[in-house]
Amino acid sequence: xxxxxxxxxxxxxxxxxxxxxxxxxxxxxxxxxxxxxxxxxxxxxxxxxxxxxxxxxxxxxxxxxxxxxxxxxxxxxxxxxxxxxxxxxxxxxxxxxxxxxxxxxxxxxxxxxxxxxxxxxxxxxxxxxxxxxxxxxxxxxxxxxxxxxxxxxxxxxxxxxxxxxxxxxxxxxxxxxxxxxxxxxxxxxxxxxxxxxxxxxxxxxxxxxxxxxxxxxxxxxxxxxxxxxxxxxxxxxxxxxxxxxxxxxxxxxxxxxxxxxxxxxxxxxxxxxxxxxxxxxxxxxxxxxxxxxxxxxxxxxxxxxxxxxxxxxxxxxxxxxxxxxxxxxxxxxxxx
Amino acid sequence: xxxxxxxxxxxxxxxxxxxxxxxxxxxxxxxxxxxxxxxxxxxxxxxxxxxxxxxxxxxxxxxxxxxxxxxxxxxxxxxxxxxxxxxxxxxxxxxxxxxxxxxxxxxxxxxxxxxxxxxxxxxxxxxxxxxxxxxxxxxxxxxxxxxxxxxxxxxxxxxxxxxxxxxxxxxxxxxxxxxxxxxxxxxxxxxxxxxxxxxxxxxxxxxxxxxxxxxxxxxxxxxxxxxxxxxxxxxxxxxxxxxxxxxxxxxxxxxxxxxxxxx
Numbered sequence: 001x002x003x004x005x006x007x008x009x010x011x012x013x014x015x016x017x018x019x020x021x022x023x024x025x026x027x028x029x030x031x032x033x034x035x036x037x038x039x040x041x042x043x044x045x046x047x048x049x050x051x052x053x054x055x056x057x058x059x060x061x062x063x064x065x066x067x068x069x070x071x072x073x074x075x076x077x078x079x080x081x082x083x084x085x086x087x088x089x090x091x092x093x094x095x096x097x098x099x100x101x102x103x104x105x106x107x108x109x110x111x112x113x114x115x116x117x118x119x120x121x122x123x124x125x126x127x128x129x130x131x132x133x134x135x136x137x138x139x140x141x142x143x144x145x146x147x148x149x150x151x152x153x154x155x156x157x158x159x160x161x162x163x164x165x166x167x168x169x170x171x172x173x174x175x176x177x178x179x180x181x182x183x184x185x186x187x188x189x190x191x192x193x194x195x196x197x198x199x200x201x202x203x204x205x206x207x208x209x210x211x212x213x214x215x216x217x218x219x220x221x222x223x224x225x226x227x228x229x230x231x232x233x234x235x236x237x238x239x240x241x242x243x244x245x246x247x248x249x250x251x252x253x254x255x256x257x258x259x260x261x262x263x264x265x266x267x268x269x270x271x272x273x274x275x276x277x278x279x280x281x282x283x284x285x286x287x288x289x290x291x292x293x294x295x296x297x298x299x300x301x302x303x304x305x306x307x308x309x310x311x312x313x314x315x316x317x318x319x320x321x322x323x324x325x326x327x328x329x330x331x332x333x334x335x336x
Numbered sequence: 337x338x339x340x341x342x343x344x345x346x347x348x349x350x351x352x353x354x355x356x357x358x359x360x361x362x363x364x365x366x367x368x369x370x371x372x373x374x375x376x377x378x379x380x381x382x383x384x385x386x387x388x389x390x391x392x393x394x395x396x397x398x399x400x401x402x403x404x405x406x407x408x409x410x411x412x413x414x415x416x417x418x419x420x421x422x423x424x425x426x427x428x429x430x431x432x433x434x435x436x437x438x439x440x441x442x443x444x445x446x447x448x449x450x451x452x453x454x455x456x457x458x459x460x461x462x463x464x465x466x467x468x469x470x471x472x473x474x475x476x477x478x479x480x481x482x483x484x485x486x487x488x489x490x491x492x493x494x495x496x497x498x499x500x501x502x503x504x505x506x507x508x509x510x511x512x513x514x515x516x517x518x519x520x521x522x523x524x525x526x527x528x529x530x531x532x533x534x535x536x537x538x539x540x541x542x543x544x545x546x547x548x549x550x551x552x553x554x555x556x557x558x559x560x561x562x563x564x565x566x567x568x569x570x571x572x573x574x575x576x577x578x579x580x581x582x583x584x585x586x587x588x589x590x591x592x593x594x595x596x597x598x599x
Contacts, residue, residue: 179467187457187465187473190446194454197443204403204437205458205516206429219466261445 020174027166035162039234041274042166042173043227048254048266049180050223055252056260057184058216059196061118063248064105064125068098068221070243071128072228074139077148077238087151091229098225099218106217110210113199125245132240144239148232159233169230176223183219184263192216196261257298259305268307355414356381356520356550357402362411364397364574371397372408373574382547386565387554390594394574395554396438399524402552403435404428415520430459432519436512438528438554440505444498448489448508451497452480455512483511487541503534510538514545521545523553527560539563570594 072094079085150159157164258269281287302309359377400406404425456476487507527535555561570577
């Protein structure tokens, strides 16, 4: 048992170091196209990992998670283009806006669970979309809003350069990523798993499960909104497409395909999704069809998500090796 | 491992007349069905009260009303003199009420020790610690280890509960309630589905519990019920049929009729 604890403690920081080293070291040798893809991946990974806290860990599937991202993209663009706001102001505004919006939406949504929760969040997402589409004086409707420029930090590196913007996003990505990692491991994070597994038991134990669900609904929305700021600065253009429920569905797919309830799963899901979407759409207009086929295949062969599929495969190989060495024992792990 | 005394309930008014639980005219209807019908009950502090009755007598519904999983149609429930009739389930846990479930109700994707730690944490402020890993709360783990020792399961602490045998799961089910240091413990058929040997282990563990804890037990197995309790309430069709000590219940003609079908 002691050995396994030591291994657990060593493994995670090592994984983080390798992951971030690659993210820092590799991009300079990549093409601009690939660097921009990586930037997109970072932004979508924030959205997917935060959605996973709701979907994978708490067991609440929402159809409106990307709404906060879109809302933030609008808020950033409007603040900067019309009111001459700065990047820090936009960031703070978006965090507050996402939290307040989620606090209102959560009051409606967190009363329900399962399919009802899904439907309520979808309806709210459609409300946001309707607003973006129809409130033309504010949002520009279908035409959207142009005129956003990348923030000027007063540093010698202009963020108009894809590579520098990538590093800019990477710093903020790292903050969110580590915060979310800590949250999932925290006491509060464990209570979410408890709610997913058995809400009735949690309530009997003395947990106000509604409050926990409400809090995580707001927290994840804030992360989604946080990603939206960088999404706006990445695209430099915002329109009602950005608050379309399609984005929320794509986020759901990233999590579901990657491996809900695992920390790495959504990272893989978001990365693969962005990569495939962009690569396939280079070759054909019908990229959605091809993506559809790929996801059907994932559901067919790895319904528990790509990460869990790989992990199971690896454990199968490792397990067989262990068996050869020391004979079988299902309780082997706990006695180490 | 020092036994950590956890006295975490909101200050309650002095216990009136030494009663832990008082139930007055409790009714619960589901549509046209009256599952619990005008039940009155008074349980003294430290008492071991058995609730028996044939299938469908309303025993589990009665438990759900006391624990707050369901709200009663009419009637009143008092816990240590506090009116808890309409307060939510999780608040009742703060008053020292703890329960187990008839159908095993655990966190299947967590390990044994994590299940217990989550239960131990329920009444602590640490449940809202957003960034501090749960493993840093050593005190909770100490309490979990203590419970594992009591239920005799220190071997399987890192096993996922879904991989445990039914008997082991039932032990954890009871352990989850005990770790909260309850003042009133509701056990809903703790020995359901257990082999006689497993059942005997559980019974001896429950017998050793501190007499300051009041226990209400629903039990189908008469041997178990008679071993663990000193006073019994019999329910039938949601109504209270009889109440009394073991001898009087065994001798009661109405109870014999319900259970054995004798005229």
